[in-house]
Amino acid sequence: MFHLPAKPRMSLLKVSNVTLKFGGVKAIDNASFELREGEILAMIGPNGAGKTSLLNCISGFYKPQEGQIFFRNEEITRKKPHIIARKGIARTFQNVELYGGMTTLDVIMSGRHIHYKCNPIFSGLYFIKGRDEEIKHREKVEEIIDFLDLQQYRRKVVSTLPYGIQKRIELGRALALEPQLLLLDEPMGGLSFEEKEDMAVYVLEINEDLGISILLIEHDMGFVMDISDRIVVLDRGRVIASGTPDEVKDDPRVIQAYVGEG
Numbered sequence: 001m002f003h004l005p006a007k008p009r010m011s012l013l014k015v016s017n018v019t020l021k022f023g024g025v026k027a028i029d030n031a032s033f034e035l036r037e038g039e040i041l042a043m044i045g046p047n048g049a050g051k052t053s054l055l056n057c058i059s060g061f062y063k064p065q066e067g068q069i070f071f072r073n074e075e076i077t078r079k080k081p082h083i084i085a086r087k088g089i090a091r092t093f094q095n096v097e098l099y100g101g102m103t104t105l106d107v108i109m110s111g112r113h114i115h116y117k118c119n120p121i122f123s124g125l126y127f128i129k130g131r132d133e134e135i136k137h138r139e140k141v142e143e144i145i146d147f148l149d150l151q152q153y154r155r156k157v158v159s160t161l162p163y164g165i166q167k168r169i170e171l172g173r174a175l176a177l178e179p180q181l182l183l184l185d186e187p188m189g190g191l192s193f194e195e196k197e198d199m200a201v202y203v204l205e206i207n208e209d210l211g212i213s214i215l216l217i218e219h220d221m222g223f224v225m226d227i228s229d230r231i232v233v234l235d236r237g238r239v240i241a242s243g244t245p246d247e248v249k250d251d252p253r254v255i256q257a258y259v260g261e262g
């Protein structure tokens, strides 16, 4: 028996020598890594390592002082969040309690806004065009609702639903952008064991069935080891290791970083 060589995959996201400072604190210190098309890449590291800051630089919420970020070989460093979203990068947020009285449908529909061609304010003037567009958006939203098994929650107010369902709806909002790259900030955070198992299946299906590449931050190591193709480890703003789950878990620098935390 022999193994065929792995299919070479193009670089989808490239983070190159990125530094981000808050006053005198270097939240990210000359960090570089690459995510290849089709990959699930996990970013791990002790508390305060700079993971969320790096995700915020990629999605345009923070502006790094140094370095460059490329998406599909196009530089996106310091571009505005909505421009980056329009290029095909969607993200979820840890804080899902922000949706007030919105229903599941409203929240997922809100993820479609970057795809609106007809300005809703003037859509009365172009009624037919606007209506056709609205139908297409609703179809896409219904597909996502089916994909994430959210049918029974369609008309429910999000803030009244269990936390695990709220996180799934937040995932739906990000999927509504139809991204090529999905950034997930602690998708397992605050979930029960069963909810984590469900979330792991959805993340894998998003990757395998929808063909969406994924960069995720996660503290649950079991989950990270199970679903990631590769892992990047940050400590005090620096990339200290990267590789497959097996390579990373035995790396003495990684063990030391976590021991140092305790």
Ligand SMILES: Nc1ncnc2c1ncn2[C@@H]1O[C@H](COP(=O)(O)OP(=O)(O)OP(=O)(O)O)[C@@H](O)[C@H]1O
Residues within 6 Å of the ligand: 022, 025, 026, 027, 045, 046, 047, 048, 049, 050, 051, 052, 053, 054
């Ligand atoms: N808006 C901010 N203003 C000032 N300092 C910040 C800000 N955001 C992050 N930091 C600092 O940057 C460093 C990295 O924080 P960050 O939240 O990115 O780490 P993390 O790896 O995501 O941590 P955790 O796992 O605890 O979420 C920390 O020292 C943090 O205090």
